[in-house]
Amino acid sequence: MKYLKLFFVSILIFLFSCNNKKDHLYGFYYWKTRLSLSESEKxxxxxxxxxxxxxxxxxxxxxDGKFQPVGVITKDKSFETAQQIVPTIFVTNRTFLYITKEEIHFLAKSVLDLIQKKTAEYQLKNSGEIQIDCDWTAGTRDDYFAFLQELKKISGKEITCTLRLHQVKDKNLMGIPPVSKVYLMCYSTSSPLENSDKNSILDVRILKNYLSQADDYPIKKIEVALPIYSWGIVTNHLEKHKLINALSDKDLDNPDFRRISANEAEVMKDGFYFxxxxxxxxxxxxxxxxxxKLREVVDFLEEKIPQFNIIYYQLDSKFVTGRNFNF
Structure with a gap:
C-alpha cells in the first residue's frame, strides 16, 4: 500500500508539471534584402x-559623416503572408557618435520616411510597431535613447528595441532603453573569428552567466530571440578566418574532405566548395x-522571465525545414 501511494503521488506530480508547462507563441525574423518566400517558408x-x-x-x-541607408529592401510577388510586418531597422553604433540634437531629429524623420515609403511601395501590412536593432555602448546610450524617444514622438508607433546579453549584465553602465518592450538576443555569445572550442552562435554556459540577474531587469516585457541559423568557419594556413553561411555538419560529408571531428573537416583538394x-x-x-540546446535555454529563461514569446532568427528554408519550434 505504501508503494502504491508513492506511485500515485508521482503520477500527480508529473501531471501537475505537465499542466503547468509554459506555452510560448513563436514567430520569425526575416533578414534578407529581397523579400521573397519559398513554399517551405510560407x-x-x-x-x-x-x-x-x-x-x-x-x-x-x-x-563620411553622413547618414546613409544600406541594403534597402526590394520585393517580389512571392512575398505574401497573413502576418503583419514589423519593420526592423539595424543602426550601427557609430551612427550615434558625436551626433547633435538636430541630427537626432533628422535621423528619426529619415528612418520613418523610408519605412513609410517602402510600406506604401510594396503594399505591406505593417503592424503598429517599429523595432530598432543597435548594439549601443555606454558612450552612445544617451543619444541612442533620445533617438528612440524622438522616433516614437514623430511616428506615433510603439517603438521597441533589441537587447544584447552584455546590455543586460552591465545594465547600470549601458542604461535602460526608454521602451516598453525589448527583444533579448540569445545568440552571438562570442566571436566566430576567434580560435575557440566554444560554439560562437550560442554557448549556454556563457548565456547563463550573462543573464544570471535577468529577473531584475527593469523592463518586464521581454521577448526572446533564439538562433536557428548555422554557418561554417573556414581557417586558412595563416589562421585567418571567414564565414560561409548556412553550412551544417552534413555538408562536411564530402570525398574531398577529411573528417577531423563531428563538426570539423580538412580540405584535401583545391576547388570550389559552397x-x-x-x-x-x-x-x-x-x-x-x-x-x-534551445530547450535548455528556454528552461533557464522560464526561471527569469514570467512570460515570453519566441522569435527565431531567421526565416530561411535552410533553417526551418524539418525543425521543431514548439518549446
Missing part, C-alpha cells in the same frame, strides 16, 4: 502562432544549434 509562417514577421527594411550607417575557392589544408568548422 508553411513555417502559417504554423507560427505570432501574427507578426519581424522584417528587416534597411540598415543605417554613418559614412561557392568559395578553398585550398588544400584549409579547415572548416560548422556551428549549428540543436533542439536540445
Amino acid at each position: 508553411t513555417a509562417l502559417k504554423k507560427a502562432g505570432l501574427p507578426y514577421v519581424y522584417t528587416r527594411f534597411f540598415d543605417v550607417d554613418k559614412i 561557392g568559395h575557392y578553398l585550398n588544400k589544408g584549409f579547415r572548416i568548422k560548422t556551428e549549428e544549434i540543436s533542439d536540445q
Whole structure:
C-alpha cells in the first residue's frame, strides 16, 4: 500500500508539471534584402502562432559623416503572408557618435520616411510597431535613447528595441532603453573569428552567466530571440578566418574532405566548395544549434522571465525545414 501511494503521488506530480508547462507563441525574423518566400517558408509562417514577421527594411550607417541607408529592401510577388510586418531597422553604433540634437531629429524623420515609403511601395501590412536593432555602448546610450524617444514622438508607433546579453549584465553602465518592450538576443555569445572550442552562435554556459540577474531587469516585457541559423568557419594556413553561411555538419560529408571531428573537416583538394575557392589544408568548422540546446535555454529563461514569446532568427528554408519550434 505504501508503494502504491508513492506511485500515485508521482503520477500527480508529473501531471501537475505537465499542466503547468509554459506555452510560448513563436514567430520569425526575416533578414534578407529581397523579400521573397519559398513554399517551405510560407508553411513555417502559417504554423507560427505570432501574427507578426519581424522584417528587416534597411540598415543605417554613418559614412563620411553622413547618414546613409544600406541594403534597402526590394520585393517580389512571392512575398505574401497573413502576418503583419514589423519593420526592423539595424543602426550601427557609430551612427550615434558625436551626433547633435538636430541630427537626432533628422535621423528619426529619415528612418520613418523610408519605412513609410517602402510600406506604401510594396503594399505591406505593417503592424503598429517599429523595432530598432543597435548594439549601443555606454558612450552612445544617451543619444541612442533620445533617438528612440524622438522616433516614437514623430511616428506615433510603439517603438521597441533589441537587447544584447552584455546590455543586460552591465545594465547600470549601458542604461535602460526608454521602451516598453525589448527583444533579448540569445545568440552571438562570442566571436566566430576567434580560435575557440566554444560554439560562437550560442554557448549556454556563457548565456547563463550573462543573464544570471535577468529577473531584475527593469523592463518586464521581454521577448526572446533564439538562433536557428548555422554557418561554417573556414581557417586558412595563416589562421585567418571567414564565414560561409548556412553550412551544417552534413555538408562536411564530402570525398574531398577529411573528417577531423563531428563538426570539423580538412580540405584535401583545391576547388570550389559552397561557392568559395578553398585550398588544400584549409579547415572548416560548422556551428549549428540543436533542439536540445534551445530547450535548455528556454528552461533557464522560464526561471527569469514570467512570460515570453519566441522569435527565431531567421526565416530561411535552410533553417526551418524539418525543425521543431514548439518549446
